[in-house]
Amino acid sequence: MKAAVLRDGEKTLRVEDVDVDRVGPHELLVQTSAAGLCHSDLNHLHGVFDIPRPSVLGHESAGIVVEVGSEVVDFVAGDHVITCLSTFCGRCERCLSGSSYLCAGSHSVRPPGAGPRLHQSGDEVHQFLNVSSFAERLLVHETAAVRITKDMPLDLAALIGCGVTTGLGAVFHRARVSPGETVAVLGCGGIGLSVVQGARIAGASRIIAVDLQQEKLDAATLVGATDVLRADRCDTAEAIRELTDGGVDHCFEAAGSVATAEAAVESLAVGGTATIVGLIPAGRTFPVQARLLLDDRRVQGAMMGARNFRLAMPKYVDLFLSGRLMLEEMVSSRIGLDSINDGFAAMEAGGSLRDLVVF
Ligand SMILES: [Zn+2]
Numbered sequence: 145m146k147a148a149v150l151r152d153g154e155k156t157l158r159v160e161d162v163d164v165d166r167v168g169p170h171e172l173l174v175q176t177s178a179a180g181l182c183h184s185d186l187n188h189l190h191g192v193f194d195i196p197r198p199s200v201l202g203h204e205s206a207g208i209v210v211e212v213g214s215e216v217v218d219f220v221a222g223d224h225v226i227t228c229l230s231t232f233c234g235r236c237e238r239c240l241s242g243s244s245y246l247c248a249g250s251h252s253v254r255p256p257g258a259g260p261r262l263h264q265s266g267d268e269v270h271q272f273l274n275v276s277s278f279a280e281r282l283l284v285h286e287t288a289a290v291r292i293t294k295d296m297p298l299d300l301a302a303l304i305g306c307g308v309t310t311g312l313g314a315v316f317h318r319a320r321v322s323p324g325e326t327v328a329v330l331g332c333g334g335i336g337l338s339v340v341q342g343a344r345i346a347g348a349s350r351i352i353a354v355d356l357q358q359e360k361l362d363a364a365t366l367v368g369a370t371d372v373l374r375a376d377r378c379d380t381a382e383a384i385r386e387l388t389d390g391g392v393d394h395c396f397e398a399a400g401s402v403a404t405a406e407a408a409v410e411s412l413a414v415g416g417t418a419t420i421v422g423l424i425p426a427g428r429t430f431p432v433q434a435r436l437l438l439d440d441r442r443v444q445g446a447m448m449g450a451r452n453f454r455l456a457m458p459k460y461v462d463l464f465l466s467g468r469l470m471l472e473e474m475v476s477s478r479i480g481l482d483s484i485n486d487g488f489a490a491m492e493a494g495g496s497l498r499d500l501v502v503f
């Protein structure tokens with residue numbers, strides 16, 4: 145099959161032939177329909193995070209099950225699925241306490257001696273985040289997928305595989321935004337636009353979207369923002385406090401930077417909550433005025449939508465099918481696998497929303 149491979153010392157992907165191993169007992173072979181380009185792929189491309197190479201990037205995808213392993217009971221060939229990096233063992237403390245999106249298990253990795261899932265003439269090509277979406281086929285552990293209704297268009301379903309679920313889940317399951325509350329969203333890429341939509345669906349009275357790019361703010365308005373702020377033309381926290389007479393009930397950091405994380409706390413009303421959703425590189429810190437926390441302000445994080453994706457994703461599909469979740473509006477372009485480097489270049493330039501590789 146064709147796959148986009150990241151090699152040592154390189155910052156672009158090469159589309160190459162990669163072999164897929166035989167399906168293991170607890171695995172699914174999926175024919176990829178579409179894969180979204182996520183900002184964390186770009187970070188890995190740039191070496192912000194260290195991963196073994198060569199590897200096939202991509203972790204936001206949907207497709208059709210081609211073959212199931214001998215022990216798989218939850219799927220059959222022909223099922224439409226969304227993949228997710230949050231595999232879960234069902235046995236560890238985190239899984240059993242309802243936080244399977246933080247599962248500590250290593251069950252989804254092949255046992256030693258089993259051979260790699262992806263290889264080139266026997267030499268391992270590493271799987272990225274349990275998925276490796278930028279490939280014509282996905283060989284994944286069965287807990288890296290959820291079945292969805294065949295009414296759902298598979299290209300748009302791919303978006304639910306990471307960004308949409310991360311954003312909606314942060315609103316619904318971590319921040320728990322209530323009707324009438326005020327919300328600000330810092331960063332309006334795929335995750336930020338999903339936070340805006342979550343806030344709209346949850347009934348927020350005011351949704352202030354902040355970004356450097358006008359195109360992203362226009363998209364935010366389209367999907368539910370009531371106010372927009374250009375981050376390069378104002379002091380973000382000050383402007384949010386002014387607009388809301390003292391601050392918002394919820395501020396979401398969706399840009400993945402420590403500067404926006406700091407602004408998220410500074411923009412809160414008394415009793416407000418800042419939720420960090422963007423992927424900030426390990427080791428980075430940001431200052432917090434301790435005095436602000438005394439007035440019941442809180443800072444928290446939210447990983448992969450803060451809910452088991454098998455519970456969450458079918459509900460998000462229903463939100464789309466009932467017209468409340470807007471996905472087409474988040475797509476900048478549909479490209480072929482051969483154009484994947486152009487997609488990342490556009491993402492780097494900052495103007496694109498979500499680019500989809502379609503197979
Ligand atoms: Zn992602």
Ligand SMILES: [Zn+2]
Pocket residue numbers: 232233234235236237238239240244247248249
């Ligand atoms: Zn677990």
